[in-house]
Amino acid sequence: MRASRLLSILLLLQARGRLTAQQLADELEVSVRTVYRDMESLAAAGVPLYGEAGHDGGYRLVDGYRTRLTGLTAGxxxxxxxxxxxxxxxxxxxxxxxxxxxxxxxxxxxxxxxxxxxxxxxxFHLDPAGWYSAPDPTPHLAAVVDAVWHQRRIRVRYHRWTAPQDVIRTLEPYGVVFKAGRWYLVARGTDRIRTYRVSQIRRVWTLDTRFDRPDGFDLAGHWRAYLDDFDVRRQRGVAVVRLSADLLAHLPDLVEPGVARAARESAEPTDRDGWLRVVIPIESVEHATGMLLRLGANAEVLAPIELRERIAETVTAMAATYAV
Incomplete structure (x- = not known):
């Protein structure tokens, strides 16, 4: 355990330059006293490092010193x-x-x-793209990434789903995220940090002005919070559905994971035929209609009544279309 920690200290100093004992302790989740002991051990082992006192002090490796990768474990x-x-x-x-x-x-x-x-x-091969979808065309990704690297403001013409669809926005690009085969830009506009789908950017103008990133901004942490908030905002209601036990078992292949999980956790028997009553989150009546029609005759909506009526109307219209 200690040997691994000593190697971690070397790699941290090599990657980041000067670090204080407190910064090292925070990274390694140990006490400052432990860091002091580790630094003494490294010095005794002949590692060329030195420490500087004061506000701008810390530990550094002697310029030019590099560790070797032979310390890597197989994993x-x-x-x-x-x-x-x-x-x-x-x-x-x-x-x-x-x-x-x-x-x-x-x-x-x-x-x-x-x-x-x-x-x-x-x-082993990792393929992050989703099934049944072509990759998004992203002709402006390179310009966006360049602006992220150099902290340059950009002006974009962005195509959104609501009217007016094409809008001009001036943005401070903080980072890009790759999720399920699609690229997203995290950027601050006039009021707050928003997420933009890169494939919906129709044009990019890189401006001469630079911006300062907020102190402590964590892209991964922001993205996790964004996804949590996104799920809360879009799941505006619930539906009560009666379905067969066989369909419940196959639900993960037919609906998104959150819906399948809610169905599994809320399932309770309703009759002697082995059917179950479940409660699932829905985004809207329109969206839920398409999702639940995909389940076929092994599912019956009990509530809300608006959703039940919408599905009945759709099924009736389909029957008329296919009538011989």
Whole structure:
């Protein structure tokens, strides 16, 4: 455990430059006193580092000192090769860079880890895109990413779903997120931080003005909060549905995970035929109609009455269309 922590200290100092004892303690989730002892051990082992006191002080490695990758465990080496997604990297203009980095990593690994990495690449492949959907065209992704890197404001013509559909926005781009085969831009507009689908950007103008990112802004944390809020906002009501036990078992293949989970957790028997009563979240009557029609005759909406009537009307109209 301690050897792993000492290696982590070396890698942190190598990657970030000067760090205080408190910063190291926070990263490693140990006490400051433990960090002091670890630094003494590293110095005694001949690692060239020095500490500076004062407000701007901290620990640093002597310029030019680099650790070797032979300290990687088998699991760590495998994780690094699984982490590189060639599709998104190519979208960002980093496909060649990723391939070169993997070659350098492979060359630096000991023979036994290199063999494991080769086997891993032959047996595991990560494909982040969703089923039944083509990749979004993102001709302006490179310009957006460049603005993110250099903290440049951009003006975009954005196509949205509500009228007026084409709008002009001036944005401070904080970061991009790749989810389910689609790229999203997280940026601040005139009032607050919003999320924009990159494929809906029709044109980008990069401005000469720079902006300062908010202190402590965490893109991953913001994205998690955005997804939680998105689910709360779109699930505006619930529906009570009677369905067969067989359909409940296959529900994860037919609806989104949150709906299937709610059905499973709320299921209770309704009659002797083995059917169940479930309560599921719905976005709207219109959206729920399409989702529940997909379940066929093994599902019956009990409430709300507006949804039950809408499905009955749709089924009646379909029967008339297909009448012989």
């Amino acid at each position: 760590e080496a495998e994780a690094l090769f699984l982490a590189g997604l060639p599709g998104p990297a190519a979208d960002l203009g980093l496909g060649t860079v990723l391939a070169t980095a993997q070659l350098k990593l492979m060359a630096a690994l000991p023979d036994e880890l290199r063999d494991r990495a080769n086997v891993l690449q032959q047996r």
